[in-house]
Amino acid sequence: MKQGRQRGKDRPTDGEQSSERELVEKQVFLNRVAKVVKGGRRFSFSALVAVGDKSGSVGLGMGKANEVPEAFRKAVAKAKKNMRKVFIQNGTIPFQVMGHFGAGKVMMKPASRGTGVIAGGAVRAIMEVAGVRDILTKSLGTSNQMNMALATMDGLNQLMDPEEITNRRQAGE
Incomplete structure (x- = not known):
């Protein structure tokens, strides 16, 4: 995944954004999903996370991955992109x-x-x-x-x- 600016947009990267203000991450729910395949079941996880600064900015993100920490990380990244005042x-x-x-x-x-x-x-x-x-x-x-x-x-x-x-x-x- 690329770091830095994309397509000429002047948006800060995740590292720059977190230094500006302190964001609070809260897990809304975590779900285990099973896909049935020939050899049995394949488990993956989906996480819904709310991110905010406790002063009027809030975002919501959904992340899916084969492991819980990765699903949570993806959800936090999407929530930061979807921040609203x-x-x-x-x-x-x-x-x-x-x-x-x-x-x-x-x-x-x-x-x-x-x-x-x-x-x-x-x-x-x-x-x-x-x-x-x-x-x-x-x-x-x-x-x-x-x-x-x-x-x-x-x-x-x-x-x-x-x-x-x-x-x-x-x-x-």
Whole structure:
């Protein structure tokens, strides 16, 4: 694999990026997959990892390999590439949102200070690495952790500064 810059893009390599800010990696789930072949079963692993800086940036990545550490490393690399900035206000989200992905839905509500992160497995991991301290969530639809994680990311991508929303609405009138 090549190190450094690719195709003229001015993106830092993994080594340069980690020195800029401290990123927290959290495993959302790890799955053992079996492929049945003539001689028996071949096992491989898939890992879903959330990466964030605990101050509003979060990414999600899936890695697959024949060994767990390699799957985890690939997932972390993909999560760093998929980092998104999330609007967080006083440790919570500014308004209620509903994230969707496949049959999975995640409802997220702002919570008062001291409430904590009220969330299930995949949603909790993403909220913690994003830096959300107080939130109420409810997972609806599927219980598939991959779909719940992607629905959570969809909901977080919907968040904007309320002042920015009012400015957009006034500009449109």
